[in-house]
Amino acid sequence: MRIGINPEKENNQLLLESYHRVVIPVYIPNLVEDYFKDGLRIFKLCIESLLHTIHNKTRISLIDNGCCEDVQVYLKELYDSHNDIDQLLNSKINLGKVNAIYSAVKSNLEPLITISDADVMFLPAWQTNVESIIRDFPESGMVSPVPSSLGYRSGFLNSTVYYGLFKGEIQFEDVLDPDGLHKFQESIGRKMYNDIHLEKYLTLSNSKNTAVIGCGHFVATMRAEIFESAPWEVCQHKIVGGSESTYFDIPNDEAGYLRLATKGNYAYHLGNVFEPWMKDKMETILNHTHKEDTLEKLPKGKPISSTQYKIGKFFRILIFKKFKKLYFQLKGIKTPY
Numbered sequence: 344m345r346i347g348i349n350p351e352k353e354n355n356q357l358l359l360e361s362y363h364r365v366v367i368p369v370y371i372p373n374l375v376e377d378y379f380k381d382g383l384r385i386f387k388l389c390i391e392s393l394l395h396t397i398h399n400k401t402r403i404s405l406i407d408n409g410c411c412e413d414v415q416v417y418l419k420e421l422y423d424s425h426n427d428i429d430q431l432l433n434s435k436i437n438l439g440k441v442n443a444i445y446s447a448v449k450s451n452l453e454p455l456i457t458i459s460d461a462d463v464m465f466l467p468a469w470q471t472n473v474e475s476i477i478r479d480f481p482e483s484g485m486v487s488p489v490p491s492s493l494g495y496r497s498g499f500l501n502s503t504v505y506y507g508l509f510k511g512e513i514q515f516e517d518v519l520d521p522d523g524l525h526k527f528q529e530s531i532g533r534k535m536y537n538d539i540h541l542e543k544y545l546t547l548s549n550s551k552n553t554a555v556i557g558c559g560h561f562v563a564t565m566r567a568e569i570f571e572s573a574p575w576e577v578c579q580h581k582i583v584g585g586s587e588s589t590y591f592d593i594p595n596d597e598a599g600y601l602r603l604a605t606k607g608n609y610a611y612h613l614g615n616v617f618e619p620w621m622k623d624k625m626e627t628i629l630n631h632t633h634k635e636d637t638l639e640k641l642p643k644g645k646p647i648s649s650t651q652y653k654i655g656k657f658f659r660i661l662i663f664k665k666f667k668k669l670y671f672q673l674k675g676i677k678t679p680y
Contacts, residue, residue, distance in 0.1 A: 367393075382461075478638055500655075565595065
């Protein structure tokens with residue numbers, strides 16, 4: 344039996360008060376095993392730093408991706424006590440990183456979506472700097488607050504290379520924050536960067552702004568339309584296995600969008616072991632005066648064409664593979680890079 348008319352039928356337009364959503368899948372199945380024992384402590388740094396550095400047009404989706412009871416309790420406390428955290432999605436099993444992220448991004452309307460691992464510490468002004476690149480490069484589709492000197496090595500930069508060669512300018516510039524690069528390679532437990540990588544990175548410029556070419560997956564802001572270009576099939580891998588490239592990198596590149604990072608380092612990948620410097624950095628973040636810098640208007644994306652993408656693919660192979668040494672020498676780098 345049904346009595347009356349559902350009032351939502353007369354008020355059926357969705358009103359969007361935010362334009363930026365942050366999605367964080369959390370997988371901490373226990374706090375006993377060495378790999379996970381600091382997991383909750385690390386995640387607390389992640390969410391506390393995020394809450395202190397976002398503007399008021401931001402909403403957060405947390406995904407319990409098969410967490411233990413202690414973590415479940417903390418997630419519920421966060422959801423109940425912070426209006427910015429407007430979604431808590433629960434799964435008793437680990438859906439895998441990609442599937443967990445897509446469970447949120449496919450059901451939200453914000454035009455910008457930041458995907459982040461649960462072990463990221465967000466630094467002041469990360470959002471302002473990421474959004475300024477998206478504003479000043481309407482062709483950008485994926486922007487990270489963490490630059491990498493090795494970001495140019497990705498195979499999914501065909502659209503980015505085309506733009507750099509024919510619409511902007513590619514050049515080497517001084518690394519603004521070498522310590523950020525140091526901390527990243529420490530967080531993953533292996534050496535990535537040589538001395539030259541700590542001094543110079545490859546950038547792309549236009550008349551409005553400059554960004555570092557390429558970015559990683561552990562934290563990145565994407566235009567929502569990128570996800571519409573991704574495969575419809577459920578991802579069969581929990582992590583790695585090419586899943587992030589298939590569902591993030593390739594859709595962004597083939598849709599004609601740029602893949603960039605901020606010049607400054609505005610987030611840290613913490614890893615799974617708590618270190619004293621993290622507490623000190625967190626205190627600095629909490630003591631920082633937060634500014635509510637929002638975009639007046641988010642420019643509509645302007646992807647390059649499929650023909651331009653193919654041209655970019657040809658030149659990427661040419662200058663970053665076959666003639667990399669010569670090209671980099673022409674750009675001022677004389678030592679192996």
